[in-house]
Amino acid sequence: MMDSITQSHWENLRAQDGNLRFEALNHMVAATNQPVDWAYDVWDELLENLRHSDNHQRAIATTLLCNLAKSDPEQRMLRDFDAIFAVTKDAKFVTARHSLKASWKVGAAGAQQQQLVVDRLAGRFRDCAAEKNCTLIRYDIIQGLHNLYAEVQDETVRETALALIATEADSKYRKKYASLWRSR
Numbered sequence: 001m002m003d004s005i006t007q008s009h010w011e012n013l014r015a016q017d018g019n020l021r022f023e024a025l026n027h028m029v030a031a032t033n034q035p036v037d038w039a040y041d042v043w044d045e046l047l048e049n050l051r052h053s054d055n056h057q058r059a060i061a062t063t064l065l066c067n068l069a070k071s072d073p074e075q076r077m078l079r080d081f082d083a084i085f086a087v088t089k090d091a092k093f094v095t096a097r098h099s100l101k102a103s104w105k106v107g108a109a110g111a112q113q114q115q116l117v118v119d120r121l122a123g124r125f126r127d128c129a130a131e132k133n134c135t136l137i138r139y140d141i142i143q144g145l146h147n148l149y150a151e152v153q154d155e156t157v158r159e160t161a162l163a164l165i166a167t168e169a170d171s172k173y174r175k176k177y178a179s180l181w182r183s184r
Contacts, residue, residue, distance in 0.1 A: 002038045006031050010042065013060055025060055032067035039071035050083050055090065059098040062087045066102035069109035077106055077113055085120050093133055097140060100124070104144035108151040118160055121145060125164045135173050138164075142177045 002010060005027075012024035032039075042064070049061035062084050069077045084106070087099035107117030121141045128137045145161040161181065168174040 002041070006038075014057070018056075021056065021060075025063070028060075028064055029067060032064060032071070035071045036068070037071075039068045040074070040076075043068065043076065047080060047083060050087055055092040055095040058087055058090060058092075059095045062095075062099035063102045066105040069106040069113060072109060075110070075112070077109065078116065081106060081113070081116055081120070085124075088124060088137075097136070100137065100140045101144065104148040104151075107148045107157075114148065114152060114154065114157070117148065118145070118157060122160055122164060126167070135176075138168070138173070139177060139180075142180050146180050 009024040009027040009031075012020050013028065015021045015024065046061040046065050046068075049057045050065075052058050052061070065077075065080070065084050084099065085103060088096050088103065090096040090099065103117060103121065107114040121144060125138055125141045128134045131137060142161055142165060145157055145164075149157040149161070158181070162178075165174055165177045165181075168177060
């Protein structure tokens with residue numbers, strides 16, 4: 001059950017005032033950085049908001065659902081991740097990017113979730129070549145894989161990222177992506 005302060009922030013996620021909504025999101029992200037017992041109280045509403053007409057609500061939904069993966073003993077995420085990941089192709093690039101940047105957190109919730117996330121990120125890396133912002137998308141994917149690796153310390157994550165980097169035809173971007181791994 002949410003405490004009253006968290007409940008108030010939950011309600012403020014729908015505020016028209018962007019500052020109030022941003023403050024509420026920051027509180028909810030901090031609250032969900034560790035497991036919570038109220039994940040399933042909000043899960044379905046967040047899933048519905050993945051298709052909300054307001055791109056802010058879609059971004060909030062993906063961010064919080066990805067954070068809630070660690071609070072998912074029923075492993076609903078295995079069923080719902082594709083709906084979350086679909087937002088990485090949102091019409092609003094900023095929303096797509098928020099979703100992409102949050103997705104790695106799902107992979108830290110368990111071995112099955114990790115495999116799912118790595119597979120989807122690798123597929124997105126390969127499939128985005130013709131997109132307008134391909135280099136940003138690829139950078140975010142490599143950053144996400146690095147974040148996941150830092151969390152789980154599984155060499156297969158690192159190997160996947162390095163293999164993806166090696167497929168980049170442009171040496172400038174290949175170096176840029178690789179720098180995420182060398183500098184850390």
